[in-house]
Amino acid sequence: MRWLDERTKILTPVNFLRKKEVPRHKHAFWYVFGGLALFFFGVQIVTGVLLLLYYSPTPGTAYESVEMIVASVPFGWFVRSLHSWSSNLLIAIVLIHFFSVFFLKAYRKPREAMWLTGVALLFLVLGFGFTGYLLPWDTNAYFATQIGTEIPRSIPLMGEFVVKILRGGEFIAEESLKRLFALHVVILPLLAIGLAALHVVLNQVQGSSVPIGIQRRDPPIPFFPNYLFRDFLAWTVGLFVLLCLALLFPVQLGTKADPFASAPVGIKPEWYFLPLFQTLRFMPAEIMGLNSELVVNVLVMVFTGGLFLVPFLDRNAAEGRRSPLFSVLGLAGIAYFILTISLAYLT
Amino acid sequence: MNREQPSIPRRNFLSRILAAWTGVVLLPALYVVFEYIIPPKLREKLIESLKIGKAADVVANVARMVKFNKTPVMIVKNDEGQIKAFSAVCTHLGCIVEFRSADRKFHCNCHGSVFDYDGKNVAGPAPRPLQPFRVEIKQDDLYVSNS
Numbered sequence: 001m002r003w004l005d006e007r008t009k010i011l012t013p014v015n016f017l018r019k020k021e022v023p024r025h026k027h028a029f030w031y032v033f034g035g036l037a038l039f040f041f042g043v044q045i046v047t048g049v050l051l052l053l054y055y056s057p058t059p060g061t062a063y064e065s066v067e068m069i070v071a072s073v074p075f076g077w078f079v080r081s082l083h084s085w086s087s088n089l090l091i092a093i094v095l096i097h098f099f100s101v102f103f104l105k106a107y108r109k110p111r112e113a114m115w116l117t118g119v120a121l122l123f124l125v126l127g128f129g130f131t132g133y134l135l136p137w138d139t140n141a142y143f144a145t146q147i148g149t150e151i152p153r154s155i156p157l158m159g160e161f162v163v164k165i166l167r168g169g170e171f172i173a174e175e176s177l178k179r180l181f182a183l184h185v186v187i188l189p190l191l192a193i194g195l196a197a198l199h200v201v202l203n204q205v206q207g208s209s210v211p212i213g214i215q216r217r218d219p220p221i222p223f224f225p226n227y228l229f230r231d232f233l234a235w236t237v238g239l240f241v242l243l244c245l246a247l248l249f250p251v252q253l254g255t256k257a258d259p260f261a262s263a264p265v266g267i268k269p270e271w272y273f274l275p276l277f278q279t280l281r282f283m284p285a286e287i288m289g290l291n292s293e294l295v296v297n298v299l300v301m302v303f304t305g306g307l308f309l310v311p312f313l314d315r316n317a318a319e320g321r322r323s324p325l326f327s328v329l330g331l332a333g334i335a336y337f338i339l340t341i342s343l344a345y346l347t
Numbered sequence: 348m349n350r351e352q353p354s355i356p357r358r359n360f361l362s363r364i365l366a367a368w369t370g371v372v373l374l375p376a377l378y379v380v381f382e383y384i385i386p387p388k389l390r391e392k393l394i395e396s397l398k399i400g401k402a403a404d405v406v407a408n409v410a411r412m413v414k415f416n417k418t419p420v421m422i423v424k425n426d427e428g429q430i431k432a433f434s435a436v437c438t439h440l441g442c443i444v445e446f447r448s449a450d451r452k453f454h455c456n457c458h459g460s461v462f463d464y465d466g467k468n469v470a471g472p473a474p475r476p477l478q479p480f481r482v483e484i485k486q487d488d489l490y491v492s493n494s
Contacts, residue, residue, distance in 0.1 A: 143442055147457060150440040161385075168386045171417055175386060260412055260419040262435070262445035263456045280440070281458045285474040292472060293440070 016204070021220035022227045023210045030100035031208055035231040036238050037097055040090035041196065043242065044128070047083035048185065055135065057181040059174050062137035063256040070253055081246035087129055089242060091272050094125050102310070102330050105317040106209035112311040114206060117199040119308050124192045129270060131184035134177060142257035144269050145180070146172050151280075154293035172259065212322055271341055276300075278340035391416075396492040402484045405430055410446030413491065419443055420480055420491060425451070425464060432491045433466045434478035444477070453477060 005011040022031060054073055056065040069076035098118065101107060107115035134145040149172065152162040168175025221227045269277050276296075283292035306313070316323040393416050405411060411422045412435060421435040423446055433453070435443050442457035452469070453462040460471030467476045481494045 143457060146442060147440045164386055165384060173417075259443075260414055260435075261443060263442040265456045267442075267456055277458075280472065283472050285439075285468070285472050291474060 017224050020204065020207075020223035022208055022223055024218040024221050025210065025214045027104055027211050027214070028208075028221070030097075030104065031227075032230060032234040033093055033097035033100060034203070036234050037090060037093045038196065038200070039235045039238055040086050040093060040242075041192070043086040044083065044090060045189070047079050047086065050079050051083055052185060057135070057177055059137055059177055059257075062135060062177060063253075066136045066253055077250055078246060081250045082242065084251040085245040085249075086242055087132065088270070088272075089238065089245075091125055091129060093238075094122055095272075098122055099330065099334065103327060104209065104211045105314070105323060105326075106211075107311040108209070108212075108314070108317040108320075109311070111202070111206050111209055114199060114202045115311050116308060117195050117202065121192065121195050121199060123304070124188055124195065126272065127188055128184065128192070129272060131180040131188065133270065134172075134180050135184065136253060137177065137257050138254035139257050139261070139264060140254050140267060142172060142259065143263045143267055144273075145176065147269075148273075149176070151293060152297065154291050155297050156294070159297075212317065212320060268344060274344040275337055275340040278344045281344075396483075396490050399489040399491055402430065402487055402489040405489065408448040408451060415480065415491060421446060421453070422482075422489075422491065423464070430482050430484075430489065431464070431466070432480035432482050433462075434480065436478070437473055438468065438475040438477065439471070439473040 001011070022028065051069065054065055054069050054076070056062060066080070069080055071077075073079075101115070101118065130145075130148055134141045149163055149166045152166070153159045155162060164170065166176070166179070167173075168179045221230075268274065280293070280296060283296065285292060287295045310326070311318065314323050314326050317326065397413065397415050399405075399411075399413055399422060405422060405424045407424045407426055407428070409423075413420050413422060419435040420432050421444070422430065422432045424430045435453075437444050437455040437457065437460055439455065439458055439460050442455050444453040444455045444460075444462065446453050451464050453466070455461070455471065455473065458472050460473035461469050462473065462477050463469050465476075466479055468474070479494050481492045483490045483492070
């Protein structure tokens with residue numbers, strides 16, 4: 001070890017981790033979801049690289065290559081199922097982690113930078129879900145991408161430009177598949193790995209936040225090996241759930257996309273885009289004389305901007321006081337999420 | 348040398364040189380990348396009129412889909428024998444509509460928009476009617492062209 005340390009200084013971070021402690025209190029359970037998100041992200045990278053060995057990103061071969069993975073490659077169906085289910089679990093865990101941080105006010109000073117990187121990672125993960133969805137080139141994938149890349153068209157001044165950049169042209173075609181493929185396997189992973197590394201480093205430097213009003217009475221938990229053991233336990237549970245889902249409910253491949261066929265009845269996006277889908281569904285064509293997509297685009301941009309600014313808007317939390325207004329807003333957000341998803345499935 | 352004028356410390360001077368060099372190299376590089384990611388306009392041969400087939404072969408209340416350049420076009424005929432053609436692209440968010448003979452309307456399954464037999468948007472979030480195409484019958488051959 002001394003030989004290694006003399007050449008790499010590895011003992012510096014190791015000694016830091018040995019001394020690191022995690023606060024112990026009744027809400028400490030929620031800390032585990034950050035590590036769980038990291039675990040599923042790792043699963044995505046491993047299964048994604050395996051799929052990359054056989055996948056072919058052109059409209060003429062994409063569907064057939066996925067068909068081959070599922071039907072002919074040993075355990076191909078399993079790797080694909082793992083990748084698909086893990087993406088859903090990753091998004092769910094990231095949302096739980098996001099809401100736990102939000103309600104525990106862990107974004108308050110001095111952890112604003114952690115919040116900013118975390119919100120960016122949330123949107124990156126949704127971006128992974130969107131870009132990866134088209135890659136099998138089946139019917140649902142095609143129309144989901146058609147809608148998702150059409151929505152920005154109503155943005156004033158730059159809408160047409162944004163649509164063209166996303167699609168690689170006017171229509172969903174080979175250029176679109178190539179661009180979304182490049183985004184999914186290179187650009188977004190590079191951004192995500194960089195941001196995730198920064199997020200983790202900030203967590204090591206700042207430590208975990210203690211909720212407002214919690215008095216630190218109990219001794220903290222040593223990170224190594226005690227808290228790490230809890231992390232491994234959570235990862236084992238996560239892995240077990242993932243394996244059950246992948247084995248019992250293997251992901252199916254729909255019919256090959258036909259750009260000249262009607263969208264199938266009952267078509268819906270994945271659950272994490274259902275709030276947006278349901279909002280668009282119930283919007284009238286115009287709202288106060290404005291195109292409803294324009295209104296939705298503006299609302300989404302305002303919401304996104306507001307989300308990034310939460311630590312700077314919540315002055316009560318910044319000064320260590322309870323912040324009931326933001327808690328109510330968070331509950332309203334969860335309620336809207338659940339309501340729209342339920343309506344999308346029931347209507 | 349004027350001793351009252353302070354000289355720029357060497358470190359500041361090198362920092363400025365580095366910043367200027369970064370700007371000189373980075374800005375053109377960003378410009379090239381920006382231009383690169385904008386998709387080029389490819390010259391494609393666009394047809395102005397498409398021969399579909401025999402007008403008599405179009406069945407009443409059964410839609411037929413054809414490809415007009417890159418646009419899916421739906422051809423329908425009513426009980427009176429009137430043939431119409433519309434872009435099958437929903438004016439809401441671009442999904443392909445389907446013609447339902449039960450109510451003789453075009454339905455978009457993505458968000459529930461409905462268009463009547465004249466292509467007019469009558470329900471749902473679609474903001475505009477379906478784009479119509481001109482239908483011509485020449486010696487019993489059916490032609491579709493941009494209106």
